[in-house]
Amino acid sequence: MKIRLAKPGHMIFPNAYASTNKPYRALRRLFFLLALLFCLFYQGQAQRIPLRFYLEKDSSSYAGLRLTGQVWMRYNQNNPGTLINGEPSPGFFDISVRRLRFQTYARIREKTNLTLTLGQNNINYLTARSGEIRLLDFYVDHRLHRNLTVGGGQSGWNGTSRFAAPLTSKLLTLDVSPFLIPTVNQTDNILRKLSAFLAGQAGAWDYRVVFSRPYAPVENTAPVPDSRFAGLKPGMQTAAYVKYQFFEHESLSPFHPGTYDGEKKILALGLGIEKQNRAMWHLNAASDTVTSAITLFAADIFGELPGYNDKAWTFYLGYFYYDFGPNYLRVIGFNNVGNGTNERGTFSGTGNAWPAIGTGHTGHFQLAHTWKIPGRTEKIQPFVSGQYSVYEKLQEPVRYLEGGVNLLFDGQRSKVSLAFQNRPVFDANPVGSLVQYQRRTAVVLQYQLRLE
Template sequence: MNRKQLLAALMLGIGAVGASKAQTNDFGNPKLVHFLNKEHTRFISFSGYAELWARYSQLNPGSLVNNEEVGSVSDLSLRRIRAKMTYKPTEHLYFVLQMGPTNVNVNSKTNTYMDLLDAYAEYSFSPKIAFGAGRSTWRGLSRFTTGPQATLLYDLPLYATSNTGVTDMVVREMSAYIKGQLGRFDYRLVLADPYTASMSDPQLNKATFSKNEAQKDVSGYFRYAFFDKESNETPFNAGTYLGKKKVLSLGAGFEYMHNALWHADATQAVHQDDMKSVAIDLFYDAPLNKEKGTSISAYGMAMHNDYGPNYLRFSGTNNPATGVAAANASLNGAGNALPTAGTGNTFYAQLGGTLPYFSEKNHNIQLQPAVSVQLANYEALKDNSAIYDAGVSLLFHGNSSRLTFDAQNRPIYTLNAANEGVVTDHKWAFVLKYRIDFN
């Protein structure tokens, strides 16, 4: 590098820092953004985060770890690592590129990749209407369907991304979307190409995802803001604002895939099944005492899913098991798998809030306890499913540096004498998560 190139690089770095001073992150540092014009309407920015898990899990019956049947496991893992670049070369054009691995644990020794996650462009005609296309998490149905951002507990409930790994890749699909805000009304409509779900041949009176060509995945989500409006710049929705905003948001959404599943009847005739889901939810986040830093955050959701007769999926987040001994297995399957989705109704509620700052002089450190419950009545199970979470977060710098402890209780299902799925046991999982953001 010659002297002129070195001087140019230094000037660019100084300009980037100087232009960023108007915006700071939770750490009080300038954001990683370089503005391309004096009006700050064009920019390039960098952000990301990492989530480290330390975990102890009671495993489902028959679970194998390296071919040994064990009842529990403790491990360290990286739940998510993300590196993101956003580029806005004009006032109307916006491009996002995001990469990172997911679920890096002892089972991923030879398959840890820096996956391409998001790569999409968006053109905004006005705040009322914007169009985008590419690979992304833009989709409808419910508030948390797009994945995590500032979660109240250690992770999102699995019902929210129930088809992940089946029709998508890490909640991503190739899609085109339209979105906008009309006053207090916020909307998004998405048309996506799902990945082919080669699951199984048609089963008797039990829907499974078809091996046929995947049909379009159509979804939408609509919400109304009664108080402060929320940003729709990205597909993600916050799980908590820590009382920095006063939000009451009523939302409703849908998702539809034609002939996504199939099943066989008693005559071996094959029937095609549509995937149809609708949901309604309510989110509330508001300060209680701004001087003390106290706030409340609450969320409630009701969802109806129709995948076809007796469809049911069990899955486990960041599953530590490598298999299951069929002779001792439950319906849950291996590791920490629990009922995730199925034909039937799902109800979810969570409640939490921030406690007073640890000191009047230090407004960075505070506690945020939270609880949640997920209830579901699946057509394929006789007993209803109930999953409970309780945890507390130690916030060092808001949502950008937080340590979360979570205890989860999940049901274990086996077949009774009448071949019905009933709850015969419960298992616990304890997760200590640290998340740090950079932006």
């Protein structure tokens, strides 16, 4: 079998989003070895040339590798009452691996594709020394027609909105707003679901329909007046997303990039929905258990408009309506630094958590400007994003802000980001209503590496 480099411009099989036990050890070591060989092989060569092993002389069958990782150094102003290993901690500095992905993919006779991804999120001082690596993606798809691809397995194919399955190694902002991935690690595995899907493109249209069997919910608790995930036989989950592309067309992939670094002219208008019956339960006024559906709806627009002198504007704007049943609200802190609270604790919980996902309405935006550093190949990309949510359970809206700058050494292949995050702290007032009590911040320095 000969090993040949792909020619620039050849299409790469779509990337995947992406986190141990003994069955995975051999596979994990193989990935590390291949990643090391990859780095040595590509030393001094352009990263735009993918590593592929061609299996046929006509290049119709091949296999390839990808490696992505994000390292964080962060100072977090903790929520009131936060405990770290039993000690009060108003603030904390930590170093963590926010995401790690090892992916191999194969194409067989131009129509059949196989994707395997191992990875993990949030490897920090609280995760001990296990370094657990999860099986994230394992799915196959086949192109039945130039306008239709079908597939199945555990994958990130999803609906609702553009960033219901974000390509996290090509984000515009530092991180994903939690509400964009509303059932993350509840009935899925870091977004991935056991599902079958149909997807395709016809003219300017891009469409997908996904049928999933959700995992058993993590929070398998008894019903209370506020809606929770139900400990019942789950209903089938159905999701769909369709977008219309006005200029250049994006590749067909389960994951959507947040930016193309000003190298494409994109304007895409999208509409999505997700539904799952018997997903939630709660107690009514008569203390009877009532089951309800999850119904999620979103409309969004994404654009990247290059200008003169290698400059570009990138933007995203979306409206979201989520119905998880009465008063559902999820407090979540990605890569959380806290592991407990004392008597000063608030409704927002420990560390960097905040009420991010719930039944109600949300508006979200992202905006960035990109330009090349004069006389150099690196690019600067300042960005800002925000979330404004009106949730049933809260008496005041949720406002979350993130701003910062990306320094693109080699596009998303080598990137440094410095970001400032500002989040609300909610707690009950004297009459028991949940209102904004304070605000807290975090400053994060990230380095990202993306090899493929």
